[in-house]
Amino acid sequence: MSQLPPLNGLRAFEMAGRVLNFRAAADELGVTQGAVAQQVRQLETHLGVPLFERLSKGLAFTSAGRSYHVNVAAAFEALRSATDQLKPEPGKVLVSVTPTFAAKWLIPNLPDFSAKHPDIDLRILATEKVSSFHGDGIDLAVRQGKPPFGASLDAHLLFRQEVIAVSAPSLVSEHTLPVSPQAMSSMPKLHDAHDLWPEFLGLLNIEDRGGRGLRLSQTSLAVDAALFGQGVALVSRFLVAAELEAKRLVQITPQNLTGERDFYLLATRKSKQNSAIDSVVAWLLERAER
Structure with a gap:
């Protein structure tokens, strides 16, 4: 703790750097202009570098002061955020x-x-x-x-x-539902980060002959791509219940993946x-x- 700069000086510097004026900073902090100026001077003495240029109409950062203020302001913001998280907010x-x-x-x-x-x-x-x-x-x-x-x-x-295979009705318009495993094999697949297609295809005892397919980082994106007819997506049933009910998506095979x-x-x-x-x-x- 002995190596830390004076905390009152840091607080005064952070506020003065925001408004570039000792008087305005003093008003924000509820102290006198002289107190803010003195605390900043003590900080500069501790650091051994000037942080502000004193001008007739206010303040200007030195190059060292500008870069230092970015870090000090970020530190105070982190403290405010941490404190806000601790404060109970009813409701x-x-x-x-x-x-x-x-x-x-x-x-x-x-x-x-x-x-x-x-x-x-x-x-x-x-x-x-x-x-x-x-x-x-x-x-x-x-x-x-x-x-x-x-x-x-x-x-x-x-x-x-309960993971099921879904697609837009247009993608399977030439097939009778549920589609055959052979037809499923040839359809384009939409892959997400869960990578469940190898397990699902193993459940059907088929290989993937649908090409590389589209690879997406999230299941929600795979569902959106399926809605636009770009392939078959694997998704938990409850996540697409509304789309299935509205027939924007259809479950194309009765098999599903369950687990723990x-x-x-x-x-x-x-x-x-x-x-x-x-x-x-x-x-x-x-x-x-x-």
Whole structure:
């Protein structure tokens, strides 16, 4: 800690660098102009380099001051963000989901949530990264996997894993549904990061004769490509239930992949003390059951 610059000086420098004026910085900080100027001078003495050029109408960065301010401002922003995550905000619930789950299931269902819980500020963190309840400040998470997920977590089953092959009706218009394994073999395949086609083709005991196909980073993109008739996608049934019902997509073969990687809603044990989180959990479970 002895190697750190004076923190009051850093705070004064960060604010003065934003407005390039000691008086305006003092107004923002609620201190005198002289106090800000003195704290910045002490910081410059500690560092051994001038950070500002004092002008008649304000301040200008030195080259060292400009680059230093970028880093100092980023550090203060990180501190503000970390502090905001710790502060309890009544009615705010942050849920971590994958982009595909967000785009294909959660967002289409949100109008129902908003109508039932207008007082809850539901925030969605859509990321492929496994978010941390502590490090990222999330309240709930949807994960695909197999319990147990951790001693401090409660896991609620949302959806069983059931992966099916779907396409646009136009792609199979010349075939009778369900299509034969031989016809499936020759169709273009849409590949995503889960790479389930080898297992699915093995289930049908066929080889892939549909060419290289299109490779995409997310299942949601594969579903979108399927909707435009660009190939056959493998996707969990619940993610395309609306498209199947509206006949924008069709399941082209009755076979499906099942396994132990089901979809779970995770919550920490302490979240039970939060009524807003309880309401979101109850809504997610009720909606998933439908």
